[in-house]
Amino acid sequence: MNDTIFDLDISKTDYKSIFKKFPTPTYLWQKKDDDLILIDYNNATKEITDEKIINFLGIKASELYKEEPQILEELYSCINEQKRISRELIYQYQSTGQEKILFVIYDFVKPNLVLAHTKDITEQKKAEEKLRESEIHFRSIVDNSHDGILIVNNNYQFTYVNNVLCQILDYSYEEIVGQDFRNFLDEESRKLVAVRYIRRQRGEKVPPRYEFNVIRKDGEKRRVEIISTVNTELRGGITTIAQILDITERKKTEQKLKESEKKFRRIFEDSPFSVVLINLKGKIIDCNPATEKYSGYKKDELVGNNFRDLSLIHPKFLLPLQEAFNRFLKGEKIYNTDIQMYNKNGDLIWTNLQASRVKLNGETFFQVIIHNITKQKKADLVIKEQIRRLQELNQIQKEFITRASHELKTPLMSISGASELLIDIYNDKLDNNAMEMLEIIQRNKQRLEFLINNLLDIVLIDYKKLKLSKQSINISKIIREIANELKYFKKKSEINLILELPVSVMVNVDKIRFEQVITNLLLNAIKNSPPNSDIKIVVKHKGKSVKISISDTGIGLTEDEMKRIFTKFGKIERYGKGLEFLDIQGSGLGLYISKEIIELHDGHISVESAGRNMGAKFTIELPKE
Structure with missing residues (x-):
């Protein structure tokens, strides 16, 4: 049996054997008058119908397929036009009641026969449907990915791109698919990607992740990262499937970070203050030249050591520093304190520590700025001593004013009483000079009394007791x-x-x-x-x-x-x-x-x-x- 009209002149002795053993269910129809009669069938037909096909021998096609006009039409077309006809159909077997999806071929056999082959493709169709659903599902995933997805064939042509890649390139799907992917790269990237692409297609081991530049529709250059793999299972031969990430902004941020770190390093090295970098384990990672100057230690004597193990810090300050370090580990952002430290010569100096968190190359460190405040501390001690002495003098002054005021009141009362008594008793016996003198005594008594009261008020005000x-x-x-x-x-x-x-x-x-x-x-x-x-x-x-x-x-x-x-x-x-x-x-x-x-x-x-x-x-x- 071939794609031409079926010919029975193979060998009349072998015909029956070939027909009966044919692997797909096959029916033989013969034209009689204006109809077709079922005259034979093969072993596969007996199996599929549970041998009930025998009951249909001699039946007319018009009777068997009166409810299936298309099958009837195809049988008549095949015999009348002497041509092959094939198609898929959903058919319910009258003998078993089962419904199947069949692929049917009608072949004309000289002089007046139709050989009908039926192949059950039900499972094949179910598998194809599942594959189609799976393809829809994964296409949805790819189309909605946050990254660009592309497929490139063996001729460097895009065969698929998702929406994100269209947005990255600023072209529509129709403008990209079918185009050479190298047309979307700058000159330097074109060479890089082409070499890697060829090596990967040859099966060589090439790192799947690398960076290059793409050119958008508006001419803007964008930096992207690609993760690619070669696939030989898709239709169309060897293809490259790749994931594209737009890393332009990330690169800009990284550049700014590098510039910031470079600036920090310059400030770090040139700072007149001692600056020490400590990692999260307490180990000294770096220090600037000023640290060597203030401490007397060389950089290599400090770097690599844990700050707790060095003899720099006065023992009474070790515990508070450890507690502050633990708070830093828990998220405290800034710390400021004064401690005493020893330099290499053994001299005890006062220092101010200002610690804060910094990030360098993505790693967190504690940056400690150290100021030598020994002179300031000495000055503070002198000031505190002066304040203490002034407070003592002030207290002595207050006590003196209080006591003096009270002590002055006693003789003042005597003077006042005596002068008033002289005026009352000897008023008519004293001359004008004597009376004037007594009036002077009275006026100055009032002035002194006013002064004493003012001094007492001052004490009350100072003690906030007024x-x-x-x-x-x-x-x-x-x-x-x-x-x-x-x-x-x-x-x-x-x-x-x-x-x-x-x-x-x-x-x-x-x-x-x-x-x-x-x-x-x-x-x-x-x-x-x-x-x-x-x-x-x-x-x-x-x-x-x-x-x-x-x-x-x-x-x-x-x-x-x-x-x-x-x-x-x-x-x-x-x-x-x-x-x-x-x-x-x-x-x-x-x-x-x-x-x-x-x-x-x-x-x-x-x-x-x-x-x-x-x-x-x-x-x-x-x-x-």
């Missing part, structure tokens, strides 16, 4: 009373005091301390004002606060004096022609104490002056509540 006893009072009334009490000083200095006060301004203050502040400010204005000048006191409401200003037209203040005027013992000494009216007596404590009292009230005190002989204005701002 307490307030606040109450709501009419400050306008208090200011008027103080102005009246100071009429002796006003009259003596021929000062005109102008009051611009509301009838009532209620403010929550400590009455005694408020009186002390206003008295200090008024006396200060009187002392620094020439005769026949004006002093003005103005009280105004300002929202939830009240503003009190005391202005004079006296000697005024310079910028430097305004900076010092509220400091402790900030007395300003001024002498010279035309300043004879100034009362230079005082301790320089009044304004300092006034400032502290106002601030204890959550208020603010300030001074302003246009300069020498331009007067001064003191302003107090206090919350009403």
Whole structure:
């Protein structure tokens, strides 16, 4: 049997044997009148039909295939047109009820026969379907890969590329497939890839991973990494299957890292400070020239040793350093401390260590910058000793002021009592000179008493023990009373005091301390004002606060004096022609104490002056509540 019309003239004696033993089910039909009659079948047909085929001998084709018009048409075409017909069909055997996929060939046999061969290709079709499904599955995987995938045939032509490779090259699938892959490379890469490609095709061992440059559609050059393999199992002969990774950005990053490391190395070598690199195990990996200078050790005496094993570090600092190192291993990023170290000569020096994490060539190290701070530490010790001594002196001063103030009060009370007694008993018996002397004693007693109270206030302020006893009072009334009490000083200095006060301004203050502040400010204005000048006191409401200003037209203040005027013992000494009216007596404590009292009230005190002989204005701002 061949692809031409079947011929029975082989040998009449062998025909029956060949027909019966033919491996595929075969049926013999003979034309009779206008129909075909089944006249014979072979052994394979008996097996496939469980020998039920015998029941169909002599049946007409029109009867057997009345439900299969296409089979009937093909039989008639074969006998009438004397030609071979073949096709696949799904057929259900009437004898067994089984449904199979068959490949059928109808051959014309002279003079009036049709030989029908049927081959069961059911399993073959199932296998092909599974293969097709598998191909779809793996194609989906390849098409959706994050890397470029390509297949190149033996003629250097692309036979397949996935979407990612199209994006890398910026060409469409249709523009790439069929093209020579070398057309997408720069000159240098073309030579490199061609040589490797030929060697791989020959079966030589060539590293599967290497790098080269591709040229995109827009002319941009991209660096890629290829991982390739030769395959001989795909249709079309020897092919190369490769995975392409676009590593352009990675290469740029690596270049920047190299430049950064080069810069770091330059800084490392040229740094005036000692720099040591330690790995995660505590071993010294590198150190700069400054380290040799400061420590006295050569580089090869330090590198390769564990920092714990060196005799550089004072024993009392080893444990804290080990604990800090362990914290670094757990993720702490920066560490700063002062320790004592020994140089090679055995000298003990103070150093400051600043440690941080750095990455070099992808590996993590601890970078330790070491500063020699021996001189600084010595200076710190001197400063600390001076501070300690000053604190001692300050304490002695406070104790002296407290004791002296209390000791001065006892004789002062005796002087005050005695002078008052003399005035009361001998008032009418003493002449004017004697009375004037007693008045001098009284005035200086008051001045001394004022100074002692100021010194005691200073101690209370320094120890933060100055307490307030606040109450709501009419400050306008208090200011008027103080102005009246100071009429002796006003009259003596021929000062005109102008009051611009509301009838009532209620403010929550400590009455005694408020009186002390206003008295200090008024006396200060009187002392620094020439005769026949004006002093003005103005009280105004300002929202939830009240503003009190005391202005004079006296000697005024310079910028430097305004900076010092509220400091402790900030007395300003001024002498010279035309300043004879100034009362230079005082301790320089009044304004300092006034400032502290106002601030204890959550208020603010300030001074302003246009300069020498331009007067001064003191302003107090206090919350009403």
